[in-house]
Amino acid sequence: MxxxxxxxxxxxxxxxxxxxxxxxxxxxxxxANRTMLVGEASRNLLTSTELLGQRFSQTIDDMAADTLVLAAMPSSSLVASATDDKAIRPDRARLSQVFASFMKHHSEYLQARLISRDGYGLERIRFDREGAGATQVGDESLQEKGQFAYVFDTLALPPGRVYVGPITINHEHGSHYAEGRPTLRLATPVATPAGRVVGVVVVDVDLAAMFQRLQADLPAAYDVYLANEWGDFLVHPDVSKTFGFDKGRRILMQDSFPATQPLFERSTDTLLLNGLAHPEQAPGEVLAFVRRPFGQTAGNRFIVLGLGKPLAGVLTxxxxxxxxxxxxxxxxxxxxxxxxxxxxxxxxxxxxxxxxxxxxxxxxxxxxxxxxxxxxxxxxxxxxxxxxxxxxxxxxxxxxxxxxxxxxLANHDVLTGLPNRMLFMHRLETAIRQAAAHHDRLAVLFVDLDRFKQINDQFGHSVGDSVLTAVARRLQQVLTGEHTVARLGGDEFIVLVEGALATDQASELADRIVRALDDDLPVDGRRMTVGASIGIAEYPQDGSSARELLLNADAAMYAAKSEGRSFSLRYCQLPEVQRLKVAGAKPAQHNDTTPMPAQDDAEPVE
Known part of the structure; x- marks a missing residue:
């Protein structure tokens, strides 16, 4: 202990x-990064908003259940239908104790009343909140309430149903502590054992006290918004914007936050806003809104509940x-x-x-x-x-x-594991800057497979993928760690050769690649010959930018493929004439396969 x-x-x-x-x-x-922070904060805020909405609906349901308990007591129908007050005095006293107990244990209840159907809706029992306690109103101060909607609309309901009134400012005269406060009314018919409705039980709920209890588990930095089905603010961090319809000027949620319009059009149930994606809609905030039904028997009525959190707190x-x-x-x-x-x-x-x-x-x-x-x-x-x-x-x-x-994954090809176009272009641009600073040279080899389309068409894409993987391995075996080989897409590969002797090594390296790819490749238990055509572009004579080098190497590859050569060198020294210099020729033993047109088995470089 x-x-x-x-x-x-x-x-x-x-x-x-x-x-x-x-x-x-x-x-x-x-x-974590800003996007992940804001996204996670938005999802958490939406969860809190949905939880708050569920608790709000559950609270109303619980209060409705209290109202039904009061109405279902046998004394309620006796007191509501009695014509002789002396005869029911003991029943009324016991029922008053029950009402007093409910008021004592529910500090958010402003009023609890038993109203008779007769006598123009005369109050039979009435307890009003008076400061921290509750007081029973004497017989001389009981009023007729038959003209109010919460009385005549409730009398029209069958027993066991609960009337949930709109949230309004209480302007009833003589309501003590409840007068002038935001109020939610719940009422249910009181029926005799024979089923005849003889009165109603009405419970007035203090909206501020109810939300204070609901917000007990929320951080203090959260802003709470509540609007009715028309968009009128009922709860707002700035109290001057609440219950505008009661002050002669309506302040609507869909005007303050235009993105919430779909909630009121019933086209969505939830909405997330943040100041990063929608700075004009939620400046400096992360906001979450949910639409919830309003009461068990409220028909199509609903409320829109929102929570807000400062964006600065999320990011900084x-x-x-x-x-x-x-x-x-x-x-x-x-x-x-x-x-x-x-x-x-x-x-x-x-x-x-x-x-x-x-x-x-x-x-x-x-x-x-x-x-x-x-x-x-x-x-x-x-x-x-x-x-x-x-x-x-x-x-x-x-x-x-x-x-x-x-x-x-962002920088490498998923199939072959080689660097992709983005990573290669980054390395090429870096190499060009270094070469320009140190007056070095470099070369770009554009490699296109000759027979890949035939293999792909004959054996299927699965075998084609295996061929590309085998080609990638063969290229890595031929090249050294000083060279960069990447896959541009389809059956196109690209090689970067750096260093002072890059242009001298380019032709030799291209010849080694051609010979390596002319050898049979083991693919899924088969031996396949792929072959390749290579275009070479050198820096600086063939281009001063990565894009120019790639385009010229691509053009040289197409020239080599169309003329049946293994590879060629393309450069642009003359202002009007582009010259092609043959750097090698294909082995004769592979001329038995007619080269496919360049546009059929290689995709042009973008």
Whole structure:
């Protein structure tokens, strides 16, 4: 058993440690990129909004159930239908005690009334909120309410149904504490055992108190918005914008946030806005809105509930949180010392251990082992914290692995594993800048497979993919680590040759590639001959930019393919004439296969 008062003391300590733990967790979470932060914040905000909407609907349903309980009591029908007050005085007294009990245990109830069908809707029992308590209105102050919609509309309902009125400002005279406050009314018919409706039970709910209870679990920084089915603000961070229809000027949600119009047109149930994607719609905020039905028997009526969070806190919170963590550690340390003196030395050490662990959240080693074997609340917290730390560390490691994988996939061809066009162009541009700075040369070899289309058509795309993979391996075997080979797409490959002797090596390297690809390739148990045509472009004589070199190498490849040569060199030295210099010829033994036209088996470079 925990000594008297220790639970309260431990609650304070655990709350402080929880803040530190959550702050440390938040610090590392906010280090992700801006898009991921805003997206995650939006999804979390939407979840909180949906949860708040569910709790709002559930609260109304619970209040409706209270109303049904009051109406279903046998005394309710007796009191509502009685013509002789003396005869029902005991029943009325007992029923009044029940009403008083409901008012006592539901601080958000402003009024609870039993109204008779007779006497122009005369109130039979009425309890009004009076400050923190409730008072029963005397017989001389009971009023006739038959002219109000919540009376005559409820009398038209069958027993067991609940009337949910619109949320309005209470302007009824003599309503004590409820007068002038935002009010939601719930009412249900009171029926005799024979089923004849003889009155109604009406409960007035304080909207502000109800939302205060619903918002208890939400962070204080959240802004709450609530609008009825027409868009009138009922709850807004700026109270001057609420209940505009009651002040003669309507302030609508769809005017303040035009993107919410589909919610009121019933074309969507949820909406997310953020200041990054929609700066004109949600300046400086992340917003989430949901549309919820309003009451069990409210027909097509609904409410739109929204939560808002400052965008600055999402994007720059990581930097600000670092300073906050330091201050929080200093404050918590001072409090730990003070509480240790007040609450005994036995509590000091485990709390200091947990504090140190929280401030070094992802550290491998802490000051002392966590008190995982304790059986009290500190032990429970220590075990939960340890699991959370291990889980977060695992998730952070998994996130880093995924990021590395995505970076690799973005720069490499999925099929062959070679660098893709984007990575090759980046390396080529870098090589051109370095060559220009050091007056070096470089060459680009554009490699196009001669018989790939025939193989693809004859054996299918699966074999074609295997051929491309085998070609990639063969190219990597021929080339050295100083060369860069990439796949541009289809059956086109590109090679970058750098260095002072690049232009001298280009022709030799092209000849080696041609001979290597003229040899049979083992593909899925078959031996296939692919062959290749190569175009060579040299820097700087064939182009001063990556695009020019690639285009000229492509043109040289097409020239070599169309004239039956293995490879050719294309350069543009003369202003009006482009010259082609043959650097090699195909082996004669492969001339038995008629070369396909260039446009049939190679895609032009974009």
């Amino acid at each position: 925990i000594r008297s008062g220790l639970t309260f003391k431990l609650s304070i300590l655990l709350a402080l440690i929880g803040v530190l733990a959550s702050g440390s967790t938040g610090y590392y979470a906010y280090r 919170g990581a930097n600000l949180l670092g300073d906050e963590i330091v201050r929080m550690v200093l404050v918590s340390s001072a409090l730990a010392i003070l509480l240790a003196i007040l609450f005994a030395r036995a509590l000091t050490k485990p709390l200091q251990i947990l504090t140190h662990a929280a401030t070094h959240f992802l550290s491998e080693h802490t000051m002392d082992p966590l008190p995982l074997r304790r059986t009290d609340e500190i032990g429970v917290l220590a075990r939960c914290f340890d699991r959370m730390r291990r889980e977060i560390r695992s998730q952070v490691n998994a996130l880093h692995d995924k990021q590395h994988e995505l970076v690799h």
